[in-house]
Amino acid sequence: MRTTIPVAIAFLTGVIVVLATWFRDDSFIGGLKQELIIWLTIVGGFTLLLGVVSITRVSWGSIQRRSDGWGYKALTLLGVFAMAIPSVLSPTWSTAFGRADGSIYDWLFNYLQMPMMSTMFATLAFYIASAAYRAFRARTVEATLLLITATLVMLWRVPMGEYFLNLFPGDIPSLLNTYIMNGVNLAVQRGIMIGAALGAAAMSLRIMLGIERTYMGKG
Amino acid sequence: MSFWDKVEGIDRRWIYLMVGLMVLIPFIFPAKFPISITPEAQALFDAVEAVPDGSTVMVVFDYYPSTAAECEPMAVGAFHHFFRKNCKIITLSNIPLGGPSMAETVSRDMAVQYGKEYGLDFVNLGYKYGYVAVLSGMGVSIESIFPTDNSGTPLSELPLMDSIVNYEQIAFIWEIADNATADYWASIVNAQYSVPMVCGATAVMAPKFYAFVAAGQFLGLLGGMKGAAEYELLLNESGAAVVGMGAQSLVHLLIIALVILGNLGFFLGRRYREKKR
Structure with a gap:
């Protein structure tokens, strides 16, 4: 029963959504699909709530046991609730609540979260420079091709590099755009996308037919 | 240890310093290069x-x-x-x-x-x-x-x-x-x-x-x-993107220079070691 019902739900909802492709939006099947889509966004909202519950349970347990790094867990909880609670309270009570301009949430987002995330991402430039210096070696023909292509594209994508490329005859930037970005890159990207789409279609079919059950925690 | 071995083994903190400088310099001394439209x-x-x-x-x-x-x-x-x-x-x-x-x-x-x-x-x-x-x-x-x-x-x-x-x-x-x-x-x-x-x-x-x-x-x-x-x-x-082009240009050029230098260090250092044997 615990397996059959979820498989039946997956099959029925999958079939309705696939069938709706061939029906008008205002048909019965189209309406059913729209209803399922609304349900999905509601259920999805609860999964986000589940995430908050999960991180609270795990972090609170660590804080109570005073395990390694419990201070970080306390900060995590503080961050989660300092942003979440004022944002879900009604802005009619106070302009500090809600998510509008000037609210607590807005302030924390603009002056703490955004700079912190940007800083974390910006440090990648340092690691990439160091990694490129140590690991990007022309050991094989393939690696050499990759290295030359990457170097040319990196030059092309910045004004100083493009200025340098234009010192040579033959409009190299235009050739790079035509033959690398709109040539080799395009062909490879299309291959990857078609492969991924076929894989997703196969996986969906496996879920609908009950062959794939890992989403229920079963192999 | 040859010169190229030393080049290959350069401390990563020097690289971080160079990246930091390449980001800062264009904001202190802005230089304009033509930006072409793709x-x-x-x-x-x-x-x-x-x-x-x-x-x-x-x-x-x-x-x-x-x-x-x-x-x-x-x-x-x-x-x-x-x-x-x-x-x-x-x-x-x-x-x-x-x-x-x-x-x-x-x-x-x-x-x-x-x-x-x-x-x-x-x-x-x-x-x-x-x-x-x-x-x-x-x-x-x-x-x-x-x-x-x-x-x-x-x-x-x-x-x-x-x-x-x-x-x-x-x-x-x-x-x-x-x-x-x-x-x-x-x-x-x-x-x-x-x-x-x-x-x-x-x-x-x-x-x-x-x-x-x-x-x-x-x-x-x-x-x-x-x-x-x-x-x-x-x-x-x-706007911000045109201003940011200076820093991005220099960091890209630095990474290209580092890749070339790293490869030179790798191949010339290897040749030096083989000769020594």
């Missing part, structure tokens, strides 16, 4: 130009705060372009972390510049879970997916949304993404509802979207901060 950026600009004045459009904030340096200049550019054409703008996001807040910040700032009013000239729908369901569901009814805006105001109380039911009333979509949600805008909204759209993406994601440009699903494409700088030039707005 055909994809020009096509994007032309596509937005072709949108009828006063029509309702969507600007989608599908990027995280971490990539704001690349994506926000695109969003600002999109607002300049649409507000100049007196278009009504609906913003939304498929990114829970920051998307709605960034849309809020950019739209409010731009509205002040152009004297636009919330609810009448622009609306921020915010975020809703499940991008495939959201994009597909809005094809039937936007209000059924977003019953309220980002601040919790019912859409029925916003004059701009009075005449908007689904994609049929949306003249154009400007998707800004640092992730694969742009795929779904192309495959669901453009392919199934034929809404014309363009895309601005981070430099890492942009190569993937050339396929959509070639297929005509995206009418134009901006790739990374360089793409944003091209768009700013086309709009005659010298």
